[in-house]
Structures are given as C-alpha cells and as structure tokens.
Amino acid sequence: VHSVRGFCLGLVWAFARGFQVSSQSSLLPKTCQLLCKFLKTQFPDFTFTSIQVNFDYAAKRHVDKNNLGPSRAIALGDFSGGELEVEGL
Secondary structure: OOOOEEEEEEEEEEOOOEEEEOHHHHHOHHHHHHHHHHHHHHOOOOOOOEEEEEEOOOOOOOOOOOOOOOOOOOOOOOOOOOOOOOOOO
C-alpha cells in the first residue's frame, strides 16, 4: 500500500476538537485563495468547505464515506490505463 501524497485546504475534522481550518491552509494561503477562486469561477453555484489536493494518486474503486454533500473532481496531468467512474448522476 502506497501512502497518498497530498494535503487538504479549508475545513477538516480534528478528533476531539471538531471542525477547524487545516494547517496547510495557513501554510499555503495563496494556493488556497487561487484554488478557491478557480472553483468559484468554474462552478459558481457549488458550495464547498475543503479542497483535497493529491499527487500521483491511483485509487482503487471506493466511496468517500465522510463527505457531506456532493464532490467535484478535477484531474490534471498525463494519464494512461485508468478511468473515473461516477455513479448517481
């Protein structure tokens, strides 16, 4: 099993502390602002509380069980040998 290289911007759930702003949001404020602006431009009616950024991630088929509400996925890069399946649209 390979670990996932990535980080979350925005609100995250911290055990015993509840929701809080992720540490990466404070470390990368310009990245957070840029991605929020991009999402608001591309999906003006979509509300969100966090943005997950992953690098070189190939996932097995799964459902993100802790998400509340709909998700948006954007993949950038050169890909081969895989596909994204979305159910319930």
